[in-house]
Amino acid sequence: MHQPDSRPRRAGGRRRAAVLAAVLTAATALVALPARAAVAEGDAAAPAPAQDPRLLKLQTLLAELELYRGPIDGQASPALSAALREVLQTTSLPPNGEPTDQLLDQLEARVRMQRLTRFLATLGREQTEHAREALLSQPATRDLVTPPAARPGGPDAQAAPPAGAVFACARAPTPSCLIAAALEASDAIEEPRLRDWALSEIVKAQARAGEGDAARATIRRIADARQIVVSLRDVATLRAERRDIDGALSTAASIPDDLERVDAVIAIAARQLESGQPDGARASLDRIDAAVDRLKEPLQRVALRARIASLRWRAGDHDGADAALAAAEQDADRVPSHDGRGTGLGFVATALAEMNRPADATRLILDDRIADSAPAALAATAGAAARAGDLPEADRLAGLIDEPRFRAVALAQLAAIETRRDEPTRAIDRLAEADRVARRIDEATWRDYPLSRIAQGYVDLKQPERAAAVARAIGDAATRARLLFVIAHLEAAQGLPEAADTTAAAEQATETIVAPLDLCWMLTDVATAYTDDGDRAAADAMLKRAVEVAVSIQEPASRARAFSRIAGVMVGQS
Numbered sequence: 001m002h003q004p005d006s007r008p009r010r011a012g013g014r015r016r017a018a019v020l021a022a023v024l025t026a027a028t029a030l031v032a033l034p035a036r037a038a039v040a041e042g043d044a045a046a047p048a049p050a051q052d053p054r055l056l057k058l059q060t061l062l063a064e065l066e067l068y069r070g071p072i073d074g075q076a077s078p079a080l081s082a083a084l085r086e087v088l089q090t091t092s093l094p095p096n097g098e099p100t101d102q103l104l105d106q107l108e109a110r111v112r113m114q115r116l117t118r119f120l121a122t123l124g125r126e127q128t129e130h131a132r133e134a135l136l137s138q139p140a141t142r143d144l145v146t147p148p149a150a151r152p153g154g155p156d157a158q159a160a161p162p163a164g165a166v167f168a169c170a171r172a173p174t175p176s177c178l179i180a181a182a183l184e185a186s187d188a189i190e191e192p193r194l195r196d197w198a199l200s201e202i203v204k205a206q207a208r209a210g211e212g213d214a215a216r217a218t219i220r221r222i223a224d225a226r227q228i229v230v231s232l233r234d235v236a237t238l239r240a241e242r243r244d245i246d247g248a249l250s251t252a253a254s255i256p257d258d259l260e261r262v263d264a265v266i267a268i269a270a271r272q273l274e275s276g277q278p279d280g281a282r283a284s285l286d287r288i289d290a291a292v293d294r295l296k297e298p299l300q301r302v303a304l305r306a307r308i309a310s311l312r313w314r315a316g317d318h319d320g321a322d323a324a325l326a327a328a329e330q331d332a333d334r335v336p337s338h339d340g341r342g343t344g345l346g347f348v349a350t351a352l353a354e355m356n357r358p359a360d361a362t363r364l365i366l367d368d369r370i371a372d373s374a375p376a377a378l379a380a381t382a383g384a385a386a387r388a389g390d391l392p393e394a395d396r397l398a399g400l401i402d403e404p405r406f407r408a409v410a411l412a413q414l415a416a417i418e419t420r421r422d423e424p425t426r427a428i429d430r431l432a433e434a435d436r437v438a439r440r441i442d443e444a445t446w447r448d449y450p451l452s453r454i455a456q457g458y459v460d461l462k463q464p465e466r467a468a469a470v471a472r473a474i475g476d477a478a479t480r481a482r483l484l485f486v487i488a489h490l491e492a493a494q495g496l497p498e499a500a501d502t503t504a505a506a507e508q509a510t511e512t513i514v515a516p517l518d519l520c521w522m523l524t525d526v527a528t529a530y531t532d533d534g535d536r537a538a539a540d541a542m543l544k545r546a547v548e549v550a551v552s553i554q555e556p557a558s559r560a561r562a563f564s565r566i567a568g569v570m571v572g573q574s
Contacts, residue, residue, distance in 0.1 A: 055080065058099040061107040062087065065114065131225035134256035141254050144219050144228050169563070173547045175209050178567035181550075183218070185560035196227045198560035203231045205567040207238040212247070229257045236264040240271040249284065258291040262304055269311050278315040285312060285320075298334040302344035305331065306351040313355040325351055329364075346377030353384035358393040361385070365397075375403040383413040391417065408438040408450035415457045424461055431457045435470055444475040455483045464491045468502055478522040481509035485526045489538060520549045520562040524569045531573050543570060 051074030062068035062083045070079035084099065087107070135141040169177040182202045189195035199222050206215035212235075219231050232255045239248035248268045255261040265288045272281040285308055292308070295301050305328035313321035325348060332344030345364055352361035361381045378401045386394035394414055401407040411434035418427040434454050441447040451474050458467035464487050471483040484506035491499035513519045523546035530539035543566060550562035 051075070054099050054104070057104060058084070058107070061104070061111055064111050065107070128225050131229050131257065135225055135228060138254060138256055141228075141232070141256060144216070144232075145225060170547055170551045173544065173566070173570070175205070175567045175570045178547070178563045178570065179205050179209070179211075179214075182560045182563035182567065185556045185563065186221075188556035189560065191557070192223050194557040196222045196224045198557045198564070200227055200231045200234070201561045201564040204234050204238060205564040205571070207235045208241075208568045208571045210242060212239075229255060229260050233260040233264045237267040240268040243271070243275060245272060245275075245277075245280065249287075253287075258294050259300060262288045262291050262295075266304065266307055266311065269315075273311065273314050281311060281315045282317050282320070285315075298331040299340050299344050301331040302328045302335070303347050306347040310351045310354040321355060325355075342377070346380060349377050350380040350384045353381040353390075353393075353397075354388055356388045356390065358385045358388075358390055358397070362397065365400075375401050375406040379406040379410040379413075382410040386414050386417040391421075404437050404440045405446045405450060408434045408441070409453060411437065412450060412453035412457050415454075416460065419457065419460050427457065427461055428463065428466075431461075431466070439473075448474050448476045448479055452479050452483060455487075459483070459486055459490060462490065462494070464494065464496065464498070464502075468498070468505075472505065477509045477512040478518050481506050481513065482522050482525050482529075484509060485542075486529045489530060489533065489535070493533075515558075516549055516553045517558045517562055520546045520553075521565060523549065524565055528569055528572065536573065539573060 053074065055076060056072065056074035059068060059070070059072045059074070059080060062080075063072060065087075067087055068080060068083040070077055070083075088103070132145055135145045169181045179202060182198070182205065186195055186198045186202065189198055199218055203215045203218045203222075206212075206218060215231075215235055219228055219235075222228050222231060232251060236248045236251035236255065239245075239251060245268060248271075249265070252261055252264040252268060255264060265284050269281040269284040272278075272284060288308075292301055292304050295304070305324045309321045309324035309328065312318075312324060328348050328351070329345070332341055332348060335341045335344050349361040349364045352358070352364065358381075361384075365377050365381060378397050382394045382397035382401070385391075385397060391414065394410075394417070398407060398410040398414060401410055411430050415427040415430035415434065418424075418430060431454050434450065434457075438447055438450040438454060441450070451470055455467045455470040455474070458464070458470065467487045467490075468484065471480055471487060474480040474483065484502055488499045488502035488506055491502055510519065510522070513522065523542050527539040527542035527546065530536075530542060546562070546566050550559060550566060553559040553562055
């Protein structure tokens with residue numbers, strides 16, 4: 001299954017986090033609706049019957065959920081009984097027609113969720129309008145925002161792809177025809193949010209292919225201004241991956257949202273460091289200091305400052321790294337929630353380990369402020385210490401982790417570093433320990449990820465038998481199939497007879513993948529692994545299978561995303 005990005009949430013997700021928590025807290029108190037009972041004509045002098053508080057609460061809740069339209073008077077009535085019977089059919093409670101405490105609790109939860117949903121819809125509209133105004137305020141992005149009525153056609157619309165592009169791709173897939181097929185599918189998406197999501201995936205495929213003008217034309221078709229901003233960030237990041245640093249910085253400079261611009265520039269600076277350009281990385285990071293200061297959410301600032309500190313240290317700017325880290329720790333103490341503070345200090349501890357300061361990282365992790373987040377922070381810090389070359393300290397940190405799911409991941413990370421340092425015996429022993437720890441994880445959802453890391457570690461060590469034993473224990477079909485295909489490929493390369501059985505197990509797992517999009521993602525991941533192994537023919541065969549799956553997808557949004565994904569992977573092969 002396609003794994004989500006492990007970075008801190010971007011855009012609306014991170015920006016709404018604090019607001020969402022406040023809303024959930026505020027929504028716990030129900031606000032009674034105004035009574036709507038009408039006094040019947042001629043009964044003005046009659047004494048009002050006594051109200052039943054439980055029935056009054058039930059009427060109020062059902063009315064807010066638009067399931068009851070009678071008077072709010074605390075009296076039994078046929079209308080109330082009918083509404084009660086209707087709502088009981090949607091619960092697991094006994095259909096006895098009684099407003100029990102359990103039922104009232106469930107209705108209160110529904111009301112809170114409905115209020116929250118309405119609030120978030122309003123918030124989303126406000127954020128969209130804010131993003132739209134920001135895009136219109138800049139000459140470089142003004143042309144990306146067009147009135148909704150102008151989107152289907154007009155001068156800003158992208159030329160329609162040729163009809164039947166999807167079937168042409170099935171015969172001879174290329175990145176250009178895959179992108180055309182994705183565009184063709186996007187035209188059939190009726191729901192605006194899904195269409196924008198699919199178009200943003202197409203933009204990424206075009207940017208990977210170096211089709212800047214086409215990507216910009218596709219961005220113009222996106223209706224939600226927030227998604228336009230995110231797509232600009234994606235384009236900047238992908239231009240950096242293509243080592244077009246000037247173009248990436250130019251695109252990043254046009255992003256009107258501080259959070260997305262900072263995220264893009266951090267990715268650009270990281271690419272500059274990988275390319276041996278420390279001076280350029282420092283200059284890029286200098287561009288975003290003021291933008292980080294302007295961010296309102298302290299946890300966002302912590303996460304970004306910690307990443308900036310690590311990059312500045314790698315670029316040789318140790319004073320700048322220390323200043324960024326000090327500011328990050330101060331921001332962490334400003335996070336209102338205890339869990340949030342722990343998470344923020346975990347970011348700081350990871351950066352300290354990456355800056356070769358493991359003692360300071362350990363001191364921070366063992367601080368009472370981070371206690372609840374210590375296992376995750378220790379795992380991240382152990383990995384950072386290992387990447388920094390301090391394996392003894394990484395080993396010590398991993399030994400402090402009590403929770404199996406985090407300890408198993410940390411051990412697998414250490415094994416990966418030992419593999420790269422050509423210490424196979426130590427790596428094998430480490431993976432065996434990680435496997436033993438992972439098997440103690442009760443919840444399958446949590447167990448699958450460390451097992452996948454362990455299996456991949458054995459693959460990297462060219463140990464297919466051990467890798468297969470771990471991979472077969474993975475519950476998620478897509479993850480299991482991906483690893484088994486890779487293991488079978490390794491076995492075939494080593495001339496082992498087990499390759500046939502492992503391939504059969506991979507195919508069996510493939511048949512149980514329910515969602516076609518998940519299947520397509522798995523096949524492209526396998527193709528990428530084969531490409532990394534230098535087997536272009538095997539990779540092409542997997543991509544052809546992925547295309548066949550994409551062609552069979554009936555739902556246009558999923559079909560568009562599938563074709564975009566395949567196009568991006570195919571570009572990566574060239």
